[in-house]
Amino acid sequence: MKIFLLSIGLAWVVLSAQAQWKEPWSKxxxxxxxxxxxxxxxxxxxxAEVVSLKMGDGTLKAYNSAQIQSFHFQDIRRKFLRRFKTSVLPDSGREAIVEIVIEGAVEVQRCLRNRPKGSFGPIYNYFPDEPIQHSVFRYYVHDGxxxxxxxxxxxxxxxQKTGRWRSKLDLFKTRNNLDNGIESWxxxxxxxxxxxxxxxxxxLPFEKIQTTDEITL
Known part of the structure; x- marks a missing residue:
């Protein structure tokens, strides 16, 4: 029964995405x-945390978090690559599709918490263009x-994580007039x-020299 209902849900998302001709599909x-x-x-x-795929032959498919590892697309409206993956949320324990906002020593992920005000029907490729729009997302940090x-x-x-750079980070916040909002962080x-x-x-140069010395010895 759950599989049947899930199939209906995915099919509805595919049909909705097909009907949303104003929302651009991205490679x-x-x-x-x-x-x-x-x-x-x-x-x-x-x-809905469902990604729809339109293949070269016109075939439409839809996938949820249980069916994928990750995906990416070139957001043609904002002209940059957006990356998503599945992640187990620490507060609820559920597997969700999250957007990778920042990569590096710390990784920042996000997923929708609330529907944006005034939105109706499916929400496609949502992106916070204004600082206030960050409030509809729940943000997570992976510290390694x-x-x-x-x-x-x-x-x-x-x-503790940023202790090595505390003075530089504090100066960066001051010079850029950053507050405690999500966009500033x-x-x-x-x-x-x-x-x-x-x-x-x-x-890296020091590590290479050290490795070479160990091999020589």
């Missing part, structure tokens, strides 16, 4: 749960060890990842 790729890769045009129903909510990370982990974490990446690159 991308899906990696299924078994590792198979499918390329075509994608549209993501953010509220575990995944937690953004609130938990900032309260319990942030200061995303900018801070992007800057932190850049600092970490630069530091790691500086360590």
């Amino acid at each position: 991308g790729e899906i990696i299924l749960a078994d590792g198979e890769r499918l390329a075509g045009e994608l549209v993501f129903a953010s509220d 060890l575990y995944l937690c909510s953004m609130e938990h990370f900032l309260k319990k982990t942030y200061r 995303l900018r801070v974490l992007l800057f932190y990842n850049a600092l970490e990446e630069e530091w790691r690159e500086r360590q």
